Amino acid sequence: MTTRTLGVVMNGVTGRMGYRQHLVRSVLAINEQGGIDLGGGERVLLEPVLVGRSEYKLRELCERHNLKNWTTDLAGALRDPDNALYFDAQVTPARVGAITQAIEAGKHVYTEKPLAETLEEAVALARLAESAGVRNGVVQDKLFLPGLLKLKRLLDGGFFGRVLSVRGEFGYWVFEGDWQPAQRPSWNYRAEDGGGIALDMFCHWSYVLENLFGRVEAVTARAVTHIPERVDEAGRAYEATADDAAYGIFELAGGAIAQINSSWCVRVNRDELVEFQVDGTHGSAVAGLRGCRIQHRGTTPMPVWNPDLPVTHSFRDDWQEVPDNQDFDNGFKTQWEMFIRAVVEGTPFPHDFLAGARGVQLAESGLRSSAEGRRVELPKITL
Structure with missing residues (x-):
């Protein structure tokens, strides 16, 4: 040895x-x-x-x-x-x-x-x-999260048929820093220090979408600052100059559409801090950090919309958990x-670095889309 x-x-x-x-x-x-x-x-x-x-x-x-x-x-x-x-x-x-x-x-x-x-x-x-x-x-x-590795396994096995859409929810409530300490550093909320959730998370969504579903070809986004003032680590109030939430629609190569909400101003009502629902012609899946649940077209129920009657059917019970089938490392x-x-x-x-540049491109394009109120196309980057 x-x-x-x-x-x-x-x-x-x-x-x-x-x-x-x-x-x-x-x-x-x-x-x-x-x-x-x-x-x-x-x-x-x-x-x-x-x-x-x-x-x-x-x-x-x-x-x-x-x-x-x-x-x-x-x-x-x-x-x-x-x-x-x-x-x-x-x-x-x-x-x-x-x-x-x-x-x-x-x-x-x-x-x-x-x-x-x-x-x-x-x-x-x-x-x-x-x-x-x-x-x-x-x-x-995030490509190496157990939930997304299971999702990749489903994609490679053709479970979804043709992928139609991806819907993602990410985030949690980051305390303002006054009555409870903030869970994230104050620079995250100052644009002059490189803060902002769009710059942070759109870089993630770029490689997740590209490696699983297709490269992002266009984006329509809205980045906002919901909490205008926060309190830093020393107890001083400061102006939050960076966006703390970003809502994006991403058009992918191959025709699928992804919608992902990223927010540090949302209270969690889902199983994990990030979840992606993928819908395809043959089946759907909901993947988080670790878990992944699926519903095949053959087991899809037929919901009936009737606002005059209470819903007695448990839709969550119709989904099946994807087994680990392997040991997942950090x-x-x-x-x-x-x-x-x-x-x-x-x-x-x-x-x-080229993949990293595409992440920065998506963040930059998302912020431009938000500022200008329009759809922004992402040209292919060449060195």
């Missing part, structure tokens, strides 16, 4: 997502399982180098997890030849500059989304990475393993 170690510069892991999902549940979890098995008796372990602005936070994280490498000097970490990979989980406005440094230093780059704040910046990064010949990838974690960790294999083996990585 041959084991090699790959240095990974991790920038932004003092934040909630970077710490929980990427450092603890992905990189450290990979090492705890003995690394990534490449086959042929070869394994890869990861050596994280934590980068950020706060010496105190970085030192505390290293002590907590028995790690030895941290620095506030990004350029220095990128100069180290032992560090082959750069990962970015910073706030969006800081991402482009750091990723550019990493590419110019010859590092492979894996990053949280959105890749950039604008399509122009995202395409420039994709071109720079292609020119430098480095592996590049954007986190597309989706973030699964994609980390895919990217590391692509780096080590020199193979293509499907969720690259």
Whole structure:
């Protein structure tokens, strides 16, 4: 058995997502399982180098997890030849500059989304990475959710027949920060800091729709700020300048229509925080984070609309749960393993910067649609 170690510069892991999902549940979890098995008796372990602005936070994280490498000097970490990979989980406005440094230093780059704040910046990064010949990838974690993996299984098996429509509901109530603490950081609600649910979630919907149903060819959207004032982490009131809800209609290649509501101002009355209903000529499904229920055309009831009589039929009981049929690992960790294999083996990585640019394109087009009150077509991006 041959084991090699790959240095990974991790920038932004003092934040909630970077710490929980990427450092603890992905990189450290990979090492705890003995690394990534490449086959042929070869394994890869990861050596994280934590980068950020706060010496105190970085030192505390290293002590907590028995790690030895941290620095506030990004350029220095990128100069180290032992560090082959750069990962970015910073706030969006800081991402482009750091990723550019990493590419110019010859590092492979894996990053949280959105890749950039604008399509122009995202395409420039994709071109720079292609020119430098480095592996590049954007986190597309929702593709690896158990519920969506089950949905993909149904699609691959032809369960739906011709897909007609997709309806999605995502979100929950994020407290304003006054009488109860907010569950999300205040920068999410400031456009000047890269906040906004359209920029955040439309990047997700881009790759979910593209990988399952077809590329988005046009969008009609409305982005709004329902809560105009919130209270930050220090207890100070501030103006919410970013959208906290976005309602979109997406026209997909192949003819299907998707409608997805994204909101941080909605109280949950569904089984999971995100749900997608897919309707096809032969069957329908409702998929969430973990579960997926189906109804075939042969078992579809015949509802009768009569407002004068109470409904006694339980429509939910007509649906069947899709079995797991496999063990599901953490989706973030699964994609980390895919990217590391692509780096080590020199193979293509499907969720690259170009895919990330398409996510930014959808967010940008959705915001333009909202501002101008019109349908916006999305031309194909080429490098």
